[in-house]
Amino acid sequence: METIKHIDFKGLDSIKSRDAVRSYFQFTEEVKTVNVDFAKIQFLSRSATHELLIIQNNLSSKGVDITFLNLTPEVNEMLEIVEKSIGKEKQAGFRFVKWLNFQNEKEYQEYLLQF
Amino acid sequence: MQLLHLNISIRRFDSRLKTVDFSKMNFTPPLLAVHYASLLSEFPQILNVEGIGSYLDTVKFPSCLSPANGDNWESILDSYLHKTFIPIIKFSTNPTGDHPSIREKLLSHVFSAIRRITRLPTNYFTAISYLLSELTDNIVEHSKHEFGYLAFQYYRDNGFMDICLADRGLGLLGSYQDYTGDKDFSHITDHRTAVDSAVKGRSTKHLAEDRGFGIATSRKILTQGLGGSFVYLTGNALLINEELSNFGIDSKGAIILVRIPVSNFRKDFKWSDFVE
Numbered sequence: 414m415e416t417i418k419h420i421d422f423k424g425l426d427s428i429k430s431r432d433a434v435r436s437y438f439q440f441t442e443e444v445k446t447v448n449v450d451f452a453k454i455q456f457l458s459r460s461a462t463h464e465l466l467i468i469q470n471n472l473s474s475k476g477v478d479i480t481f482l483n484l485t486p487e488v489n490e491m492l493e494i495v496e497k498s499i500g501k502e503k504q505a506g507f508r509f510v511k512w513l514n515f516q517n518e519k520e521y522q523e524y525l526l527q528f
Numbered sequence: 529m530q531l532l533h534l535n536i537s538i539r540r541f542d543s544r545l546k547t548v549d550f551s552k553m554n555f556t557p558p559l560l561a562v563h564y565a566s567l568l569s570e571f572p573q574i575l576n577v578e579g580i581g582s583y584l585d586t587v588k589f590p591s592c593l594s595p596a597n598g599d600n601w602e603s604i605l606d607s608y609l610h611k612t613f614i615p616i617i618k619f620s621t622n623p624t625g626d627h628p629s630i631r632e633k634l635l636s637h638v639f640s641a642i643r644r645i646t647r648l649p650t651n652y653f654t655a656i657s658y659l660l661s662e663l664t665d666n667i668v669e670h671s672k673h674e675f676g677y678l679a680f681q682y683y684r685d686n687g688f689m690d691i692c693l694a695d696r697g698l699g700l701l702g703s704y705q706d707y708t709g710d711k712d713f714s715h716i717t718d719h720r721t722a723v724d725s726a727v728k729g730r731s732t733k734h735l736a737e738d739r740g741f742g743i744a745t746s747r748k749i750l751t752q753g754l755g756g757s758f759v760y761l762t763g764n765a766l767l768i769n770e771e772l773s774n775f776g777i778d779s780k781g782a783i784i785l786v787r788i789p790v791s792n793f794r795k796d797f798k799w800s801d802f803v804e
Contacts, residue, residue, distance in 0.1 A: 425632050428669050429661035431588030432623040433632050458656065459745065459803065461668075467621055487654065508728045508744045510718065513773040514536075521776065525531040527768070528559070528759060528785065 417446040417527035423466040429454035431464040438468050444477060529786075530559045531759070531766075537563065538777045543571060548612055551579025552685070556589065558613075558679035559759075560786050562694035565616050566677050567598060570696050592618035592677065596629050605637055609644050612682040618675050621695075622666045635664060638678065642750050646682050646787040646790045655693075655799035656788065659746040663693050663784055666742045671697025672706070687730055687791040688756075696781040700726050719763030720772055727767070745803055750786055753802040759785040 420437050428434060438447075457465070461507075472479050484492070515521040537560075547567070548554075555675045556564070568590040577590055584590075593601050593615035608614045614780040617638055620627050639660060643653045667676035682689045693768055698706055700722040704713045716722050726743050743760065750756045751769050762765040762782040 424635070425629060426645060427632065429632060429635060430628065430665040432668060433628040436623070436628045438548075456657055456661075458665065459657060460662060460665040460742070474637070492801060494800055498803075509770050510724045510727050510767070510772050511770050512724070513771050517562050518776070520537075521773070522532055523663070524773070526529055526785075528529075528531045528757075 416442055417448065418444045419448045419450065421450040421452065422454055426453055428461040429456075429458040431460050433467065434461050434464040438472075447472060447477060447479045448482055449479065450482045450489055452486070454488055455485060457472075457488050457491050459491065460494060462491045462502060463499075466492070466496060466499070521524045529556050529727060530773055533560060534563055534779075535542070535775060535777060538779055539640060541567070545557050545571070545574055547576035549578045549788070550584060550589075551581070553584065554581055555583055556587070558681050558690045558692035559783065561587060561589065561616050561679040562677040562692045565592055565679075566675075566694045566696045569618070569675065570780075571695055574730060586615075587613060588615035592616040594618035594620075594675075596620055596640050596675075601634060602637060607640060612645065612684055614638065614645075616681050617678040617722070619664070619678065621671060621674060623668070631668070631737035635660075635678075638680075642680055642682075642689070642691070643777075648790070650793075651795075651797050651799065652754070652793055654776060655749055655802075658799055658803075659749050659786065660691065660693075662742045662746045663786075664737040666691065667695045667697070667782070669716065670700075670703045672702075673697030673781060681721075684790075685781070688787055688789050691786050693784045694781065694789055700765075701763050701782050719778070720774065723760065723762060723765040723767050740754070746786075749799060749802045750788065753797070753799060754788050756786060756788040759787075 418440060422428065422437065446464050515524065542788070566576060580589065585691065591597060593599055593604055594617070595601055596618065605614060615633070617738065619631050619634055639657050648656065664676060664678070677694045678687065679692045699719070701719045704716040704722050704725070707713055715723055729744060729745070747758045747769065750758045758767070758769055761775060761779050764775045764778050766773050
Protein backbone atom coordinates (compact mmCIF):
# COMPACT_ATOMS: atom_id res chain seq x y z
CA MET A 414 0.00 0.00 0.00
CA GLU A 415 1.48 3.30 -1.07
CA THR A 416 2.26 5.70 1.75
CA ILE A 417 1.47 9.27 0.80
CA LYS A 418 2.64 12.10 3.01
CA HIS A 419 0.94 15.46 2.74
CA ILE A 420 2.82 18.46 4.18
CA ASP A 421 1.03 21.79 4.46
CA PHE A 422 3.16 23.81 6.95
CA LYS A 423 0.24 24.24 9.28
CA GLY A 424 -0.02 27.61 10.99
CA LEU A 425 2.84 29.24 9.10
CA ASP A 426 2.71 31.94 6.45
CA SER A 427 6.46 31.98 5.87
CA ILE A 428 9.46 29.73 6.40
CA LYS A 429 12.75 31.39 7.27
CA SER A 430 15.07 28.73 8.64
CA ARG A 431 16.56 25.41 7.63
CA ASP A 432 15.54 23.59 10.81
CA ALA A 433 11.92 24.62 10.32
CA VAL A 434 12.00 22.94 6.89
CA ARG A 435 13.73 19.84 8.26
CA SER A 436 11.16 19.47 11.04
CA TYR A 437 8.44 18.79 8.44
CA PHE A 438 10.36 15.97 6.78
CA GLN A 439 11.01 13.79 9.82
CA PHE A 440 9.16 10.69 8.60
CA THR A 441 8.64 7.79 10.98
CA GLU A 442 7.46 5.45 8.25
CA GLU A 443 8.57 4.71 4.74
CA VAL A 444 6.91 7.02 2.24
CA LYS A 445 6.52 6.65 -1.50
CA THR A 446 4.94 9.98 -2.30
CA VAL A 447 5.28 13.38 -0.69
CA ASN A 448 3.01 16.29 -1.59
CA VAL A 449 4.17 19.64 -0.23
CA ASP A 450 1.40 22.22 -0.23
CA PHE A 451 2.58 25.85 -0.19
CA ALA A 452 -0.93 27.31 -0.34
CA LYS A 453 -0.48 29.27 2.90
CA ILE A 454 3.19 30.18 2.37
CA GLN A 455 3.80 33.75 1.22
CA PHE A 456 7.57 33.84 1.75
CA LEU A 457 10.48 31.40 1.71
CA SER A 458 13.93 32.55 2.74
CA ARG A 459 16.92 31.60 0.64
CA SER A 460 18.19 29.25 3.38
CA ALA A 461 14.84 27.52 3.73
CA THR A 462 14.55 27.19 -0.06
CA HIS A 463 18.01 25.70 -0.32
CA GLU A 464 17.20 23.17 2.43
CA LEU A 465 13.95 22.28 0.68
CA LEU A 466 15.73 21.63 -2.60
CA ILE A 467 18.34 19.46 -0.87
CA ILE A 468 15.57 17.40 0.76
CA GLN A 469 13.72 17.17 -2.55
CA ASN A 470 16.89 15.94 -4.23
CA ASN A 471 17.61 13.38 -1.47
CA LEU A 472 14.08 12.01 -1.53
CA SER A 473 13.99 11.84 -5.32
CA SER A 474 17.26 9.94 -5.39
CA LYS A 475 15.65 7.35 -3.11
CA GLY A 476 12.75 6.90 -5.51
CA VAL A 477 10.26 9.02 -3.57
CA ASP A 478 7.86 11.05 -5.73
CA ILE A 479 7.81 14.59 -4.41
CA THR A 480 5.57 17.37 -5.68
CA PHE A 481 5.31 21.03 -4.72
CA LEU A 482 1.76 22.38 -4.88
CA ASN A 483 0.13 25.80 -4.87
CA LEU A 484 3.25 27.94 -5.14
CA THR A 485 2.81 31.69 -5.32
CA PRO A 486 4.84 33.45 -8.06
CA GLU A 487 7.18 34.91 -5.38
CA VAL A 488 7.86 31.55 -3.76
CA ASN A 489 8.34 29.97 -7.16
CA GLU A 490 10.78 32.72 -8.11
CA MET A 491 12.88 32.00 -5.01
CA LEU A 492 12.92 28.29 -5.86
CA GLU A 493 14.08 29.07 -9.39
CA ILE A 494 16.80 31.47 -8.26
CA VAL A 495 18.24 29.09 -5.68
CA GLU A 496 17.99 26.16 -8.06
CA LYS A 497 19.91 28.11 -10.74
CA SER A 498 22.57 29.18 -8.25
CA ILE A 499 23.41 25.60 -7.27
CA GLY A 500 26.65 24.61 -8.97
CA LYS A 501 27.33 28.09 -10.28
CA GLU A 502 30.88 29.42 -9.98
CA LYS A 503 31.49 31.92 -7.22
CA GLN A 504 31.25 35.53 -8.28
CA ALA A 505 33.88 37.65 -6.61
CA GLY A 506 32.33 41.08 -6.88
CA PHE A 507 29.92 41.17 -4.03
CA ARG A 508 32.23 39.25 -1.71
CA PHE A 509 34.79 42.04 -1.55
CA VAL A 510 36.42 42.84 1.81
CA LYS A 511 38.88 45.66 2.60
CA TRP A 512 41.04 45.24 5.69
CA LEU A 513 41.54 48.64 7.37
CA ASN A 514 44.38 49.65 9.64
CA PHE A 515 44.42 52.78 11.81
CA GLN A 516 47.37 54.86 12.95
CA ASN A 517 46.18 55.21 16.54
CA GLU A 518 43.24 54.70 18.87
CA LYS A 519 41.91 58.24 18.39
CA GLU A 520 41.67 57.68 14.64
CA TYR A 521 39.79 54.43 15.22
CA GLN A 522 37.39 56.04 17.67
CA GLU A 523 36.57 58.67 15.06
CA TYR A 524 35.89 55.87 12.59
CA LEU A 525 33.50 54.22 15.05
CA LEU A 526 31.53 57.47 15.41
CA GLN A 527 29.83 56.89 12.04
CA PHE A 528 27.31 54.80 14.03
CA MET B 529 28.07 56.87 19.18
CA GLN B 530 26.75 53.35 19.66
CA LEU B 531 29.84 51.52 18.43
CA LEU B 532 32.12 53.53 20.68
CA HIS B 533 29.80 52.93 23.63
CA LEU B 534 29.79 49.21 22.81
CA ASN B 535 33.59 49.15 22.66
CA ILE B 536 33.92 50.88 26.04
CA SER B 537 31.19 48.74 27.60
CA ILE B 538 32.90 45.50 26.58
CA ARG B 539 36.30 46.76 27.80
CA ARG B 540 34.90 47.77 31.17
CA PHE B 541 32.73 44.72 31.80
CA ASP B 542 33.76 42.64 34.77
CA SER B 543 32.19 39.17 34.99
CA ARG B 544 32.37 39.39 38.80
CA LEU B 545 29.82 42.23 38.85
CA LYS B 546 26.75 41.71 41.01
CA THR B 547 25.00 44.99 40.22
CA VAL B 548 24.53 46.95 37.01
CA ASP B 549 23.00 50.42 37.00
CA PHE B 550 21.18 51.69 33.89
CA SER B 551 19.92 54.95 35.37
CA LYS B 552 21.97 57.04 32.94
CA MET B 553 20.42 55.32 29.91
CA ASN B 554 17.19 57.15 29.12
CA PHE B 555 17.21 55.76 25.61
CA THR B 556 18.89 52.60 24.38
CA PRO B 557 19.45 52.21 20.66
CA PRO B 558 18.87 48.68 19.33
CA LEU B 559 22.59 47.83 19.10
CA LEU B 560 23.08 48.44 22.81
CA ALA B 561 19.70 46.92 23.69
CA VAL B 562 20.61 43.53 22.21
CA HIS B 563 24.12 43.76 23.63
CA TYR B 564 23.01 44.38 27.23
CA ALA B 565 20.00 42.03 27.05
CA SER B 566 22.16 39.15 25.84
CA LEU B 567 24.93 40.01 28.32
CA LEU B 568 22.60 39.98 31.33
CA SER B 569 21.09 36.72 30.15
CA GLU B 570 24.52 35.14 30.11
CA PHE B 571 25.55 36.35 33.56
CA PRO B 572 22.75 35.37 35.95
CA GLN B 573 25.03 36.17 38.89
CA ILE B 574 24.30 39.83 38.14
CA LEU B 575 21.46 39.86 40.62
CA ASN B 576 20.78 43.56 40.85
CA VAL B 577 19.78 45.40 37.68
CA GLU B 578 19.01 48.95 38.76
CA GLY B 579 17.88 52.18 37.19
CA ILE B 580 15.46 50.72 34.66
CA GLY B 581 13.66 53.82 33.45
CA SER B 582 10.40 54.00 31.57
CA TYR B 583 11.91 53.50 28.10
CA LEU B 584 13.86 50.37 29.09
CA ASP B 585 10.78 49.08 30.86
CA THR B 586 8.69 49.64 27.74
CA VAL B 587 11.07 47.64 25.55
CA LYS B 588 10.86 44.86 28.16
CA PHE B 589 14.52 45.15 29.15
CA PRO B 590 16.18 42.99 30.46
CA SER B 591 13.86 39.96 30.27
CA CYS B 592 12.75 40.67 26.66
CA LEU B 593 9.58 39.50 24.92
CA SER B 594 9.77 35.78 24.40
CA PRO B 595 7.49 32.74 24.15
CA ALA B 596 10.03 31.12 26.49
CA ASN B 597 8.94 33.59 29.19
CA GLY B 598 5.32 32.44 28.82
CA ASP B 599 4.47 35.82 27.27
CA ASN B 600 1.27 36.42 25.35
CA TRP B 601 3.64 37.74 22.78
CA GLU B 602 1.23 38.25 19.87
CA SER B 603 -1.07 40.66 21.63
CA ILE B 604 1.85 42.38 23.37
CA LEU B 605 3.60 42.95 20.04
CA ASP B 606 0.39 44.21 18.44
CA SER B 607 0.12 46.86 21.16
CA TYR B 608 3.34 48.47 19.82
CA LEU B 609 2.10 49.10 16.27
CA HIS B 610 1.52 52.80 16.95
CA LYS B 611 5.05 53.26 18.35
CA THR B 612 8.41 53.60 16.58
CA PHE B 613 9.95 50.58 18.30
CA ILE B 614 9.04 47.11 19.53
CA PRO B 615 10.12 45.18 22.65
CA ILE B 616 13.48 43.45 22.56
CA ILE B 617 12.74 40.01 21.12
CA LYS B 618 14.39 36.88 22.48
CA PHE B 619 13.96 33.87 20.17
CA SER B 620 14.86 30.27 20.84
CA THR B 621 17.32 28.43 18.60
CA ASN B 622 16.08 25.03 19.82
CA PRO B 623 15.58 22.78 16.75
CA THR B 624 13.33 20.23 18.44
CA GLY B 625 9.61 19.79 18.91
CA ASP B 626 7.47 22.90 18.52
CA HIS B 627 10.34 25.34 18.88
CA PRO B 628 11.04 25.89 15.16
CA SER B 629 7.41 26.62 14.31
CA ILE B 630 6.96 28.88 17.35
CA ARG B 631 10.08 30.79 16.31
CA GLU B 632 8.80 31.06 12.72
CA LYS B 633 5.52 32.53 13.95
CA LEU B 634 7.27 34.91 16.34
CA LEU B 635 9.66 36.24 13.71
CA SER B 636 6.87 36.49 11.11
CA HIS B 637 4.89 38.61 13.54
CA VAL B 638 7.94 40.74 14.32
CA PHE B 639 8.72 41.33 10.63
CA SER B 640 5.08 42.16 10.03
CA ALA B 641 5.09 44.65 12.92
CA ILE B 642 8.20 46.32 11.48
CA ARG B 643 6.47 46.54 8.11
CA ARG B 644 3.36 48.12 9.57
CA ILE B 645 5.27 50.62 11.72
CA THR B 646 7.43 51.79 8.80
CA ARG B 647 4.71 51.36 6.12
CA LEU B 648 7.01 49.44 3.85
CA PRO B 649 5.77 48.57 0.37
CA THR B 650 5.62 44.87 -0.46
CA ASN B 651 8.75 44.77 -2.63
CA TYR B 652 10.89 46.34 0.11
CA PHE B 653 9.32 44.18 2.81
CA THR B 654 10.24 41.05 0.87
CA ALA B 655 13.86 42.21 0.56
CA ILE B 656 14.11 42.99 4.26
CA SER B 657 12.45 39.67 5.14
CA TYR B 658 15.04 37.95 2.97
CA LEU B 659 18.00 39.49 4.70
CA LEU B 660 16.62 39.22 8.24
CA SER B 661 15.75 35.57 7.61
CA GLU B 662 19.33 34.86 6.51
CA LEU B 663 20.76 36.58 9.56
CA THR B 664 18.40 34.94 12.08
CA ASP B 665 18.95 31.54 10.48
CA ASN B 666 22.72 32.02 10.88
CA ILE B 667 22.14 32.41 14.62
CA VAL B 668 19.90 29.33 14.72
CA GLU B 669 22.25 27.16 12.67
CA HIS B 670 25.69 28.29 13.85
CA SER B 671 25.69 30.05 17.21
CA LYS B 672 25.25 26.91 19.35
CA HIS B 673 23.58 29.22 21.82
CA GLU B 674 20.14 28.90 23.33
CA PHE B 675 18.79 32.27 22.24
CA GLY B 676 19.10 35.03 19.71
CA TYR B 677 18.02 38.65 20.28
CA LEU B 678 16.42 41.24 18.01
CA ALA B 679 15.72 44.93 18.55
CA PHE B 680 14.23 47.59 16.27
CA GLN B 681 13.92 51.36 16.19
CA TYR B 682 12.36 53.54 13.51
CA TYR B 683 13.91 57.02 13.35
CA ARG B 684 10.98 58.56 11.50
CA ASP B 685 12.32 62.12 11.36
CA ASN B 686 15.68 60.94 10.03
CA GLY B 687 14.12 58.54 7.52
CA PHE B 688 15.77 55.27 8.52
CA MET B 689 15.36 52.24 10.74
CA ASP B 690 17.88 50.16 12.69
CA ILE B 691 17.37 46.46 13.24
CA CYS B 692 19.91 44.68 15.43
CA LEU B 693 20.52 41.02 16.12
CA ALA B 694 22.79 39.36 18.64
CA ASP B 695 23.78 36.05 20.08
CA ARG B 696 26.42 35.08 22.63
CA GLY B 697 27.41 31.85 21.00
CA LEU B 698 30.47 30.60 19.20
CA GLY B 699 30.92 33.51 16.83
CA LEU B 700 32.31 32.97 13.34
CA LEU B 701 35.80 31.90 14.42
CA GLY B 702 34.29 29.43 16.91
CA SER B 703 32.05 28.02 14.18
CA TYR B 704 35.05 27.36 11.95
CA GLN B 705 37.02 25.84 14.84
CA ASP B 706 34.05 23.68 15.79
CA TYR B 707 33.72 22.27 12.28
CA THR B 708 34.35 18.51 11.94
CA GLY B 709 33.75 17.86 8.24
CA ASP B 710 35.96 17.37 5.21
CA LYS B 711 36.67 21.01 4.36
CA ASP B 712 39.97 22.47 5.53
CA PHE B 713 39.61 25.59 7.67
CA SER B 714 42.91 25.22 9.50
CA HIS B 715 44.13 28.57 8.12
CA ILE B 716 41.29 30.40 9.88
CA THR B 717 42.90 31.25 13.22
CA ASP B 718 41.65 34.74 14.01
CA HIS B 719 38.37 36.62 13.95
CA ARG B 720 39.08 38.88 10.98
CA THR B 721 40.14 35.95 8.80
CA ALA B 722 36.94 34.20 9.87
CA VAL B 723 34.80 37.15 8.77
CA ASP B 724 36.73 37.51 5.52
CA SER B 725 36.23 33.79 4.81
CA ALA B 726 32.53 33.91 5.62
CA VAL B 727 31.98 36.87 3.28
CA LYS B 728 33.89 35.00 0.57
CA GLY B 729 31.53 32.07 0.94
CA ARG B 730 33.51 29.45 2.83
CA SER B 731 30.70 27.78 4.71
CA THR B 732 30.84 25.37 7.63
CA LYS B 733 27.54 23.82 6.65
CA HIS B 734 27.75 20.08 6.15
CA LEU B 735 26.29 20.29 2.71
CA ALA B 736 27.73 19.04 -0.55
CA GLU B 737 26.68 22.24 -2.24
CA ASP B 738 26.85 25.35 -0.16
CA ARG B 739 28.57 28.57 -0.87
CA GLY B 740 27.90 30.36 2.40
CA PHE B 741 25.43 32.93 1.20
CA GLY B 742 24.21 34.49 4.41
CA ILE B 743 26.53 37.40 5.11
CA ALA B 744 27.54 38.25 1.55
CA THR B 745 24.04 38.30 0.04
CA SER B 746 22.54 40.02 3.06
CA ARG B 747 25.17 42.71 2.74
CA LYS B 748 24.57 43.01 -1.01
CA ILE B 749 20.79 43.38 -0.75
CA LEU B 750 21.22 45.87 2.07
CA THR B 751 23.98 48.08 0.69
CA GLN B 752 23.41 47.84 -3.07
CA GLY B 753 19.69 47.16 -3.14
CA LEU B 754 18.30 49.13 -0.22
CA GLY B 755 21.03 51.77 0.11
CA GLY B 756 21.59 50.79 3.72
CA SER B 757 24.54 49.90 5.94
CA PHE B 758 25.69 46.58 7.33
CA VAL B 759 27.63 46.31 10.60
CA TYR B 760 28.82 42.92 11.86
CA LEU B 761 30.89 42.39 15.00
CA THR B 762 32.26 39.03 16.10
CA GLY B 763 35.26 38.61 18.37
CA ASN B 764 37.49 41.58 17.60
CA ALA B 765 36.47 41.71 13.93
CA LEU B 766 34.24 44.61 12.93
CA LEU B 767 32.83 44.63 9.41
CA ILE B 768 31.17 47.86 8.25
CA ASN B 769 29.92 47.24 4.69
CA GLU B 770 33.14 46.22 2.88
CA GLU B 771 35.55 47.50 5.58
CA LEU B 772 37.04 45.09 8.10
CA SER B 773 38.87 46.41 11.16
CA ASN B 774 40.21 45.32 14.54
CA PHE B 775 37.66 46.37 17.19
CA GLY B 776 40.37 46.21 19.82
CA ILE B 777 38.44 44.02 22.25
CA ASP B 778 36.71 40.67 21.84
CA SER B 779 32.90 40.55 21.74
CA LYS B 780 31.41 37.12 22.36
CA GLY B 781 29.14 35.65 19.71
CA ALA B 782 27.95 38.11 17.08
CA ILE B 783 26.19 41.47 16.98
CA ILE B 784 24.68 42.79 13.75
CA LEU B 785 23.23 46.16 12.88
CA VAL B 786 21.32 46.71 9.66
CA ARG B 787 20.46 50.32 8.92
CA ILE B 788 17.83 50.76 6.24
CA PRO B 789 16.57 54.00 4.66
CA VAL B 790 12.80 54.31 4.88
CA SER B 791 12.06 56.74 2.08
CA ASN B 792 12.25 57.15 -1.72
CA PHE B 793 10.77 53.74 -2.37
CA ARG B 794 11.04 52.64 -6.01
CA LYS B 795 8.18 50.72 -7.55
CA ASP B 796 10.62 48.88 -9.84
CA PHE B 797 12.88 47.67 -7.01
CA LYS B 798 13.19 43.87 -7.05
CA TRP B 799 15.08 41.97 -4.37
CA SER B 800 15.86 39.18 -6.85
CA ASP B 801 18.08 41.55 -8.87
CA PHE B 802 20.59 41.39 -5.99
CA VAL B 803 20.58 37.68 -5.37
CA GLU B 804 22.77 35.29 -7.33
